[in-house]
Amino acid sequence: MKMSELSERSGTTVATLKYYLREGLVPAGESLGATRADYSEMHLQRVRLVRALIDAGVSVAQSKRVVETLDSPPTSRHDLLGKAQYALPASHPDVAVSAEVTDLVAGLGWQVSPDSPALRSLTGAIAAARSAGVPLEPESLTGYARATEGIAAVDVAAVPRDDLAAALHRVVAGTVLVDPVLAALRRLAQEHVSSGAT
Amino acid sequence: MKMSELSERSGTTVATLKYYLREGLVPAGESLGATRADYSEMHLQRVRLVRALIDAGVSVAQSKRVVETLDSPPTSRHDLLGKAQYALPASHPDVAVSAEVTDLVAGLGWQVSPDSPALRSLTGAIAAARSAGVPLEPESLTGYARATEGIAAVDVAAVPRDDLAAALHRVVAGTVLVDPVLAALRRLAQEHVSSGAT
DNA sequence: TCTTCATGGATAGTCACACTACCCACGGCC
DNA sequence: GGCCGTGGGTAGTGTGACTATCCATGAAGA
Numbered sequence: 001m002k003m004s005e006l007s008e009r010s011g012t013t014v015a016t017l018k019y020y021l022r023e024g025l026v027p028a029g030e031s032l033g034a035t036r037a038d039y040s041e042m043h044l045q046r047v048r049l050v051r052a053l054i055d056a057g058v059s060v061a062q063s064k065r066v067v068e069t070l071d072s073p074p075t076s077r078h079d080l081l082g083k084a085q086y087a088l089p090a091s092h093p094d095v096a097v098s099a100e101v102t103d104l105v106a107g108l109g110w111q112v113s114p115d116s117p118a119l120r121s122l123t124g125a126i127a128a129a130r131s132a133g134v135p136l137e138p139e140s141l142t143g144y145a146r147a148t149e150g151i152a153a154v155d156v157a158a159v160p161r162d163d164l165a166a167a168l169h170r171v172v173a174g175t176v177l178v179d180p181v182l183a184a185l186r187r188l189a190q191e192h193v194s195s196g197a198t
Numbered sequence: 199m200k201m202s203e204l205s206e207r208s209g210t211t212v213a214t215l216k217y218y219l220r221e222g223l224v225p226a227g228e229s230l231g232a233t234r235a236d237y238s239e240m241h242l243q244r245v246r247l248v249r250a251l252i253d254a255g256v257s258v259a260q261s262k263r264v265v266e267t268l269d270s271p272p273t274s275r276h277d278l279l280g281k282a283q284y285a286l287p288a289s290h291p292d293v294a295v296s297a298e299v300t301d302l303v304a305g306l307g308w309q310v311s312p313d314s315p316a317l318r319s320l321t322g323a324i325a326a327a328r329s330a331g332v333p334l335e336p337e338s339l340t341g342y343a344r345a346t347e348g349i350a351a352v353d354v355a356a357v358p359r360d361d362l363a364a365a366l367h368r369v370v371a372g373t374v375l376v377d378p379v380l381a382a383l384r385r386l387a388q389e390h391v392s393s394g395a396t
Numbered sequence: 397t398c399t400t401c402a403t404g405g406a407t408a409g410t411c412a413c414a415c416t417a418c419c420c421a422c423g424g425c426c
Numbered sequence: 427g428g429c430c431g432t433g434g435g436t437a438g439t440g441t442g443a444c445t446a447t448c449c450a451t452g453a454a455g456a
Contacts, residue, residue, distance in 0.1 A: 080392070081389055091378055111390050112389045112390055116385070118383075122382035125379040125381075128253060128254065128375060129372070131249075132250035132371050133367060133368075133371060136379070140352050140355075140356050141379075141383075143351070144349060144352055145386075146348065147349045147352070148345070148383040148386075149390070151341075151346075151384050152387035152392075153341070154338050154342055154345070155391075156392050158338050170332065173327075173331060175384075177332050178334070179384075180326070181320065181324055181342065182342060182384070183377050184319040184320035185320060185346040186350060186353075186380070187316035187373065188317070188320065189308070189343070190354065190373070191283070192310055192350070193347065194279050194350075
């Protein structure tokens, strides 16, 4: 398809598409001479992914890291999570993992790499909440953790079995884009639970 | 305390504090004449809350709505959730609630107001994820919803019983600031679950 | 063939946001 | 009496995400 069609179908202006191309968020189309290029369904998908990431609050620079990862698929299923974790935008990337977090994970019996960026994110997020007057007792954290096991079970079940590239796409895009879904569900569940209904 | 002390203890420059005061994010201190004012522990708490919200990605304008809500506490426990939902920053505030979301909530047996902003956020978040190639099957959504019930149970259990103002603070701040904690836990749980350990 | 128009490629401009810097006048405080 | 911290105000800064304009080219319709 032509750029104008890519623009229409993705709901993105041509100027913005050019910007994404410049920034490397979307690969160049197949050149058909100096003044024409052909874009495929893959390009359309990519533009939609980039738009969804940016609308979800991910910066252009972080989005670039994400899509670059998608362009170099993992060699094995075992690589999947590692590649995804490394590509995903992480908050508080430079705090030191607290002993509390280490103990929490150990107490849960979770098998996670001590280098996982999520450990740093968790440490930072807990500190931020507490500094704002949200106590976050250890038993609350344990309760939250048990609930996220259920979330992760759904996540893992939804990953395609055979196609590694599709699996990586699902893990990376799903991790970022399902967070807002979970946040909304959490608010609804709060309303339900606090209404006292069974 | 003096403004300089408030600045030190909150880790915020005097210039930024003045900015927050101007924008109404922090109430003025008690005036001690024309060139001096006294700030209390409440002001320090408020500054830390504002900083945490802004660091979490909430805009200044939205943060103002949040803290304004805290300044007019609810008259009853019943008001709590309503006031909080109304004050909290919501994504996709102007989409129409989809039938799928209505059916999902009904199928779960959840009691929620049909006007809840979270229904709109959920509709928008699902649409955003799908447009980026994350399918989100109905059974996945149901699974996520069941897991968020556990999260909400922890949330509700952590709300102070007697002090309504403290309860509102906890609900509002907790809802926004615990989201990143849950996101980090989710990533760790993914790693654990996908490792195949029981 | 002539004209129109979309494209690639590049540069510069815009807009919102969250500060940040500077200024002034005043009034405690040593 | 001099100096610093403050309230109050205005203006400037840096970043991020576009957005607008320009130009040369070449495809496609009249």
